[in-house]
Amino acid sequence: MRTRNPYQAGTRRTLRAALACATVVALVAACSTKSNGGGSDKSNGGIKTGPGVTDSTITLGVLTDLSGVFAVLGKTVTQGAQLYFDKLNKDGGICGRQIKLLVKDDGYDVQKAVGLYPDMESSVLGMEQLLGSPINAALKQNIETDKMFTIPVSWASTILDNPNNMIVGTTYDLELINGISWMVDKGMIKRGDAVGHIYLEGEYGEDGYLGSKFAAKELGLKLVGQKITATATDVSTQIAALKNQGVKAILLTTTPTQTASAAAVDAATGLNVPLLGNNPVFVPQLLGTAAGPALEKLLYVAASFEPYSGDSAGATAARSAFESKYPTAVPNGGSTWGWGGAEAYATVLKKACDNKDLTRDGLQKAFRQTTSVDTDGILPSLDYSNPGDPPTREALVSKADKSAKGGLDVVQPLKASDLAKKYVAPEHGKGG
Amino acid sequence: MSELLRRHASRAVIIALVVVLAALPLYVGAFWLQLGLFVFAAAIGAIGLNLVTGTAGQLSLAHAFFLAIGAYGYAYLSGTATSIGGGVVVDGRELPPLLAAALAVALAGLAGLLFSPIAGRLRGIYLGVASLSLVFIGQHVLLNAKDITGGFYGRNAAPFQLFGFTFTDEDPDLTVLGVRFGQRERLWYLGLVLLILCYLFATNVLRGRPGRALQTIRDSEIAAATMGVNVRAYKAWAFVLSSMYAGLAGVLVALAFQRPVPDYFNLTLSITYLAMIVIGGLGSVRGAVIGAAFVTALPLVLTHYSDHLTFLAQPGESGVGAADFAKYVYGGLVIVVILVAPGGLAGLFGARGRQTGVTTDQPDPTGPSSSVMVKEDPL
Amino acid sequence: MTYFGVLVINGVSLGFIYGLIALGFVVIYKATEVVNFAQGSMLLLGAYIVARTHGDLGFAGAVLLGVAAGAAGALVIEFVLVRRPRHADPIALAILTIGVDIVLSTELTRRIGQDVLSFGDPWGNDTVDLGPFTVPQARMGAMAVSVGLVVLFFAAFKYTSWGVATRATAEDSEAAALMGIRRGRVSMVAWIVAGALATVAGVFLGTAPSPGLNNSSNLTALNAFPAAVVGGLDSTGGAVAGGVLIGVVQSLMDGYNDNLSFLGSPLGDVSAYAVMLVVLLWRPSGLFGTREVVRV
Numbered sequence A: 001m002r003t004r005n006p007y008q009a010g011t012r013r014t015l016r017a018a019l020a021c022a023t024v025v026a027l028v029a030a031c032s033t034k035s036n037g038g039g040s041d042k043s044n045g046g047i048k049t050g051p052g053v054t055d056s057t058i059t060l061g062v063l064t065d066l067s068g069v070f071a072v073l074g075k076t077v078t079q080g081a082q083l084y085f086d087k088l089n090k091d092g093g094i095c096g097r098q099i100k101l102l103v104k105d106d107g108y109d110v111q112k113a114v115g116l117y118p119d120m121e122s123s124v125l126g127m128e129q130l131l132g133s134p135i136n137a138a139l140k141q142n143i144e145t146d147k148m149f150t151i152p153v154s155w156a157s158t159i160l161d162n163p164n165n166m167i168v169g170t171t172y173d174l175e176l177i178n179g180i181s182w183m184v185d186k187g188m189i190k191r192g193d194a195v196g197h198i199y200l201e202g203e204y205g206e207d208g209y210l211g212s213k214f215a216a217k218e219l220g221l222k223l224v225g226q227k228i229t230a231t232a233t234d235v236s237t238q239i240a241a242l243k244n245q246g247v248k249a250i251l252l253t254t255t256p257t258q259t260a261s262a263a264a265v266d267a268a269t270g271l272n273v274p275l276l277g278n279n280p281v282f283v284p285q286l287l288g289t290a291a292g293p294a295l296e297k298l299l300y301v302a303a304s305f306e307p308y309s310g311d312s313a314g315a316t317a318a319r320s321a322f323e324s325k326y327p328t329a330v331p332n333g334g335s336t337w338g339w340g341g342a343e344a345y346a347t348v349l350k351k352a353c354d355n356k357d358l359t360r361d362g363l364q365k366a367f368r369q370t371t372s373v374d375t376d377g378i379l380p381s382l383d384y385s386n387p388g389d390p391p392t393r394e395a396l397v398s399k400a401d402k403s404a405k406g407g408l409d410v411v412q413p414l415k416a417s418d419l420a421k422k423y424v425a426p427e428h429g430k431g432g
Numbered sequence B: 001m002s003e004l005l006r007r008h009a010s011r012a013v014i015i016a017l018v019v020v021l022a023a024l025p026l027y028v029g030a031f032w033l034q035l036g037l038f039v040f041a042a043a044i045g046a047i048g049l050n051l052v053t054g055t056a057g058q059l060s061l062a063h064a065f066f067l068a069i070g071a072y073g074y075a076y077l078s079g080t081a082t083s084i085g086g087g088v089v090v091d092g093r094e095l096p097p098l099l100a101a102a103l104a105v106a107l108a109g110l111a112g113l114l115f116s117p118i119a120g121r122l123r124g125i126y127l128g129v130a131s132l133s134l135v136f137i138g139q140h141v142l143l144n145a146k147d148i149t150g151g152f153y154g155r156n157a158a159p160f161q162l163f164g165f166t167f168t169d170e171d172p173d174l175t176v177l178g179v180r181f182g183q184r185e186r187l188w189y190l191g192l193v194l195l196i197l198c199y200l201f202a203t204n205v206l207r208g209r210p211g212r213a214l215q216t217i218r219d220s221e222i223a224a225a226t227m228g229v230n231v232r233a234y235k236a237w238a239f240v241l242s243s244m245y246a247g248l249a250g251v252l253v254a255l256a257f258q259r260p261v262p263d264y265f266n267l268t269l270s271i272t273y274l275a276m277i278v279i280g281g282l283g284s285v286r287g288a289v290i291g292a293a294f295v296t297a298l299p300l301v302l303t304h305y306s307d308h309l310t311f312l313a314q315p316g317e318s319g320v321g322a323a324d325f326a327k328y329v330y331g332g333l334v335i336v337v338i339l340v341a342p343g344g345l346a347g348l349f350g351a352r353g354r355q356t357g358v359t360t361d362q363p364d365p366t367g368p369s370s371s372v373m374v375k376e377d378p379l
Numbered sequence C: 001m002t003y004f005g006v007l008v009i010n011g012v013s014l015g016f017i018y019g020l021i022a023l024g025f026v027v028i029y030k031a032t033e034v035v036n037f038a039q040g041s042m043l044l045l046g047a048y049i050v051a052r053t054h055g056d057l058g059f060a061g062a063v064l065l066g067v068a069a070g071a072a073g074a075l076v077i078e079f080v081l082v083r084r085p086r087h088a089d090p091i092a093l094a095i096l097t098i099g100v101d102i103v104l105s106t107e108l109t110r111r112i113g114q115d116v117l118s119f120g121d122p123w124g125n126d127t128v129d130l131g132p133f134t135v136p137q138a139r140m141g142a143m144a145v146s147v148g149l150v151v152l153f154f155a156a157f158k159y160t161s162w163g164v165a166t167r168a169t170a171e172d173s174e175a176a177a178l179m180g181i182r183r184g185r186v187s188m189v190a191w192i193v194a195g196a197l198a199t200v201a202g203v204f205l206g207t208a209p210s211p212g213l214n215n216s217s218n219l220t221a222l223n224a225f226p227a228a229v230v231g232g233l234d235s236t237g238g239a240v241a242g243g244v245l246i247g248v249v250q251s252l253m254d255g256y257n258d259n260l261s262f263l264g265s266p267l268g269d270v271s272a273y274a275v276m277l278v279v280l281l282w283r284p285s286g287l288f289g290t291r292e293v294v295r296v
Helices: A007-031 A070-088 A108-119 A133-138 A141-144 A158-159 A171-185 A203-219 A236-242 A256-268 A284-286 A292-298 A313-325 A331-353 A360-369 A419-422 B001-026 B030-055 B063-078 B097-121 B123-146 B184-205 B208-219 B221-226 B231-256 B269-282 B286-303 B323-339 B344-349 C004-032 C038-081 C090-112 C137-159 C160-170 C173-180 C183-205 C217-231 C236-255 C257-263 C268-282
Strands: A042-044 A047-049 A057-064 A098-105 A127-129 A150-155 A192-201 A222-228 A247-253 A274-276 A299-303 A396-402 A408-415 C127-130 C133-136
Touching: A007 B344, A042 A150, A047 C133, A070 A127, A070 A150, A070 A299, A070 A313, A098 A108, A098 A408, A098 B344, A098 C133, A108 A133, A108 A141, A108 B030, A108 B063, A108 B231, A108 C160, A127 A331, A127 B323, A133 A141, A133 A203, A133 A396, A133 B001, A150 A247, A158 A171, A171 A274, A171 A299, A171 A313, A171 A396, A171 A419, A171 C004, A192 A203, A192 A236, A192 A360, A192 C137, A203 A222, A203 A419, A222 A236, A222 B231, A222 B323, A236 C004, A236 C236, A256 A274, A256 A284, A256 A419, A284 A292, A292 A299, A292 A396, A313 B184, A331 A360, A331 B269, A360 B231, A360 C004, A396 B030, A408 B221, B001 B030, B001 C133, B030 B063, B030 B208, B030 B231, B030 B269, B030 B286, B063 B097, B063 B231, B063 B269, B097 B123, B097 C173, B097 C268, B123 B269, B123 C090, B123 C217, B123 C268, B184 B208, B184 B286, B208 B221, B208 B231, B231 C133, B269 B286, B269 B323, B269 B344, B286 B323, B286 B344, C004 C038, C004 C133, C004 C137, C004 C160, C004 C183, C004 C217, C004 C236, C038 C090, C038 C183, C038 C217, C090 C217, C133 C137, C133 C257, C137 C183, C137 C236, C160 C183, C173 C183, C217 C236, C236 C268
Parallel strands: A057 A098, A057 A127, A127 A150, A192 A222, A192 A247, A247 A274, A274 A299
Antiparallel strands: A042 A047, A299 A396, A396 A408, C127 C133
């Protein structure tokens, strides 16, 4: 009846295509099977080598955010690291091998990160950068199974339970403990005072809160916590709640936008108490907003690495490299830290090279043998021999300052307060 | 006669596809296997969303919530009490994984049932906006119910187990035709089998009485009621079934992630699922699968090949990178599909299928249809 | 008691901004029955233009340009996209606006990067003292503008030909078309107004006590969804009332979170959606929305 149905010809074609397709699959099946990953260890000229290591190169992975909400941070940290390795490669690299970074952009998307990780796993020796708390959490199991030696872009003491994580700098809790001690020394707050803490829900905020709780208990302060979500841009309700409790200072473990809002409300409502934040609370762009004057008046930032404007030899080298390569870019501390992190990773690689073991196990061993990473003053000396403990307890305090490059000026150089030395990290003794 | 042939042909295509998919783990590496797992999970979830939004015409933005129930339900029910860092100790029920998975799916269905009184009361766009609230309430619970979900850090999902066979890298060691079958290879087959079952079930549902009832509800609730369709019951039932599909997708996501984290189950995920069924073709089971594969694979494949795609910005350069480009493409496709190709990708690629019983008009397959919610063959 | 007052005032002042955003939803919905999911990124678009041009044009000039650009952007969306599928149902069009939102917000997020968009507005961080309470001048401006706009809309819907046409269309679009009302024009004006509103709301959302908008501010704009729905999607007064209600609830829940710790924290965002669910269960068309009468 409907023999000239145009669908029919199409159908036959589809049928034939399907058969052809199946035949092709069968043929391919007959002649090839996949190799079982590139992850096996080899021995090469007396040096044991693992995945990502050839005679001439060592490839490291960078899984970061170059297109999502943390794109600017991801980009500058990656640029800082690349600049350091460029310099190192010019000086001959490590073990006669050039360091190569394999960079993938996950856009701060958990599924993309989990999907891209297997793409790098077999071709890199370790992860030079893994950005994003949710992404670090989601990949934790994989990192442990693959013994993937990793620098997370996070300073949460709670991720020290993963023996593969190399935190570069001190942790959020210790940043605040040092900062609070400094405030007490300066007479900004004293025993019996109420202190507010606005912190984000999640790893970052809650780790900062661990530190403030400890310091408040030890110093006899009354701590008032206010948890907020990351998308809030107006913290006037939180400040009102803190004002109601008569706080003498406010701690911030927040996003930069929230920091600026806190400063603006703090000043505008006549509260005018000093603000102390963790290292991620600040970006130089904030000083250009209406909150700029309030920030310059009230904000202090505690961090364990020098800001972009730092005057140590390391920070200066990082800055001049950045300025000559990216003369028009808006600088921030990410590139300085990225440089320092790369130097720390290279220190472990050099130790592994001395041990003649460039495998993942070898890296792991070299990591625990690394007792002093020297970054020419960008960071304090880092000691990784105690699993579960932060590599340093020192932090510096800087003040928001429009005239400083990168917007921050150091007011208290790196130092570990007595309180910070006493603090027992939450994962102490674990992660071995 | 031609009808018969067409059915055979369509079946042959699907069988060939299944053969190819079954053979793939012998050839492709970890990246493609992981991608495949995501696609299987997304396809199952999309088939479910399609039942409620594509077929029954009820806009739901709550899909991420139901996925989360499946994922965390499984992780909780099959898990053991452990300390997971950050001083958090998560609880667990230590049920056998198969039972835990089944219960997690049932739990998601129950959540759908609880939401259905609201769904039953609301009409049109109000339902869509109300469903939005489940995602936010879900996120709040995931972050706060730490002893069940692990809070922000998420919690490990126990490896799947079926009659003593574990879906991990070992136990037992398994080598097929010289290829070592690890966790991803094994989960691949689990995902594939589940997808086939879900596909067949949805097709049967849509071919039968419930499918026709749902389509009538989509076209006009009043007409459906006058024709004797119990509108409220069918809407509730569609929500329950769709949530169960989402729950199963959630279980697979938990297995593919190994460690689900709350951040994943956000509004963006709900919107991504919506994009899948629109791009694939609303109302079509096959479309949901095609859309899920397309939307899931696009960003990952673009990033995978970004070194070779010279028109995209390379990592660190300014300009449009692979991730942004993927979003433009899928956002743009949502618009284009609604504007000019209401059948979606399924309508463009596949031959047009049989019309279902209730649909009498034959829209011109090349031009824009009279209604955007196109009446599409359930296959 | 003062504390309670401070919280309520904070909530009200934020709520008026939600109300402004919600007004954008309502104007479009009333005229076309479409819920515009792209309102959040339209807001970011207008605000982005104001932030980028205020250095050259001054605040007032930049706002005028931003409002014009927001309106033009909305007009493009309406004319090129939303109008095309003539008989498409509102849900399909809502999904279409989600597509628009994906594309627009991706592009704006990429452009904004880590910048904080500020507008060089004359209020800066200045405040007004109302008895024991301190309110930022910018928020007073937002309140005045939203109240003014509600009055304006009320008058416009009542007395202008566009208003009458919109109401007629909202009532029964086919009958309205038969009476010679041009649905195209009704829809066009609604989108232009909504685009302009989005820019104004964006500017207020980014002025004190907020330092500016960032790349995720379109998510804050999502809070206006509960506001619009609670008020009723087709009620302009309801939009502002809903906004204020949501703002106050959020402020109180955050302010008294310590007493409600069993509910977890933070409660601000989630409480908006919880309120919306409760209101919808009680009144499926919102507090001031027109109840849809189903006739067979």
